[in-house]
Amino acid sequence: MINLISSISVFGIAISTAAMVIVMSAFNGIEEMVVSLYSEFEPDIRIYSAQGKTFDADQINYDELNSVDGIESYSKIIEEITILKHEDKWVNSTMLGVEESFVKMTNLEKKVITGSGTIEDNYGAMAVIGAGLLEKLEGFIPEDPNQFESVNIYAPLRDKKASMTSKPFSIKRIELSGRFSYNKDVDFKYFVVPIWYAREILEYKNDITWVGVELKEGAEPETVRDQIRAKLGDDFIVKTQYEQNELIYKTSQTERWITLLVLGFIFILSTFNMIASLSMLFLEKVGDLNTIQSFGGSKAMIRNIFLKEGLLINGLGVIIGVILGYLICILQMKFEFVSLDETSQEPFPIKFLARDGFIIMAIVGIIGFLSSFIPVKYLMKKHLN
Template identity: 30%
Template sequence: MNFLFAWRYFKAKKSTNAINVIAWVSIVAIMGITFAFIVVLSVFNGFEGLVKSLYSSFYPDLKVSAASGKTIMLTPEQLQKLSAVKGVNTYSLVAEEKTVLINGDIQVIVTLKGVDTSYESVAGVSQKLIRGNFQTGSTDEPSLVLGNGVENAVGIESDKYLYPLTVYSFKRGMNISLTDPSQSFAAANINTSGTFLIQQDIDNKYAITNIGFMKLMMGLGPDEYSGIEIAMHTGYEAEDVKRGIQQLLGASYKVETKYEQNQSLYSVMNLEKWFIYGVLTLMLIVAAFTMIGSLTMLVLEKQKDIQVLKSMGANNNLIQKIFLTEGLLLAGIGSITGVLLAVVFCWAQVKYKIIAIQGGTFLIDYYPVQLVASDFILVLLTVSLVAFLASWFPSRKAAMQPIELRS
């Protein structure tokens, strides 16, 4: 019954045309805000998914490192038990340290990461090459795969440069000698084989080489490593696999999921999304004032109807429900229309790339969008809540009108 009255009031011609105009203005305002809600959150989801996929190319599902200090000890027996942990697919041993990379007069500080032959099964760096090949060489003849930013910094093209670069690394446990500083460094020549492009923070920081060469530069023992990177089987939860590895290795080892390796990144992205949601909610609240005005004028328009309904036995709750339903009806028309328009727009953006990213410096040339069901639920609940609160005061005013009997 409430809906029937609300629908009749919505369709009925009003004595003052401004009531109709304001009602449609409120519908259009809610439609526009709902459209913006879905589109902006979908674009954010698209960029978030893109960034996560880029970071996933470099960071493994799980990483084991030292709880304190820089290196860990992993015996062949421990590695065998590790590979038997439920959910572990494969692993790669790594050794990394900050080094100085020299090309003539150019000196660049990079994090040099030594990896074994299983690394390509754990991380997707080899799939992100823009030049050359993913060749790390051997202990005696190492090769270097550079991040794009590192390559630019040393001023070469990795697949065309014929001369070796020189790499310097601090010797572990050695103090810098003022009389002969060279005694404190390990130095070697290394050729370049390729360049990867993943994400600026990674590209400007990392270069990848052979683990045997890197252990030699760092002075590590046979069973000593900086860490171990692990790829999981699909269908397993990272926390469950992490728990099994932690129980196996003990408290002196730190096991991190992909989220924990980039906790600050994911926290910032999550905060940004809630900030966007808050801004759009404020815009929705401002738009709801048009609904308050529309319903207030409708209550004044329907005073005689309210009197008649009350004289026929309608109580205050029924009157209030009628006008609450009227407000929710306006919000429902606006929000559903906004959602449909947003879905069509996002589909068109994915298919036809309507809005391009200017400048040509990003990995893609259009704004990515990703529709997520939880966003639709969140937006519709938010619109419903704001519409309910906006409708409450006019509907309450309608319900509290006294019955006036006239002779």
């Protein structure tokens, strides 16, 4: 019976440890996927005014900006809430007026799923629209490259007020060159046009909303941010990509620790069989243990015997669980037998992090030691002379 319970203990600990490995690896994969989805459309660093929504583009010395180590390129941006109309459909949207460098910075061409990522041709401005916005408008991008869908843009004029004699909106019609897909938030919110066109429809002279900065590979965002702040002064706010999406990162880290806490609790439950096994073994051998004591055996020696027994059960379960967990993860990475959802062909992402291995080993090691030490100490105090 004791051997059976010990085997069940090893099995329970192995399954719990494997679950820890699998869940944490899957969580890492999901986290990486979410962060990449949200970061692809965001510049590495964003610069905007500390005083208001817009500022004169000439307030920034771009020669000084280019002199900062680690900057690959930058783009002036105009961002404004607008309304799009297609036939009888109306949707709220956000217009981004950008320079050509922004198109390269965000890999817009690669994110276009129908049409092209062109925002300007020989005939004038064109727009690339989020797939979600186009879906709401019930529009489409024609397969014929010589045909274009078009929409009306209703943009607010900041110096105009609604009255019987004047309109607070500027209205323009623009052709759509393509539709892009980054993530749900971006796809249902943005459309991209040339910056000169955004200035024209908003009646801006030289104003912009912010400047997006792309960093060279290997550049430290925090270091570059600090250098930009030193050059621009207190009139501007400079934020890294992490700071722009701070809530997403913090939420992800919180979810990670909550998940780890729940898995740790499950592991504690799985050690109850081990505690039962040690207790039964101890009670069965009480008479023999008293005999050992009478021949000079110390309590420390007896405690070490049962402590090693508990650690052996725990260690064997942990080793089997770690191997099993990583094996399942490797099989998922290789054969992709689990998808994100029923309609998607994208495999469930898996990512290994060395720190997770250390954290898991630390958790199971501490819990395993305490699960062996505490019951043995209690039983010795109660049943041994």
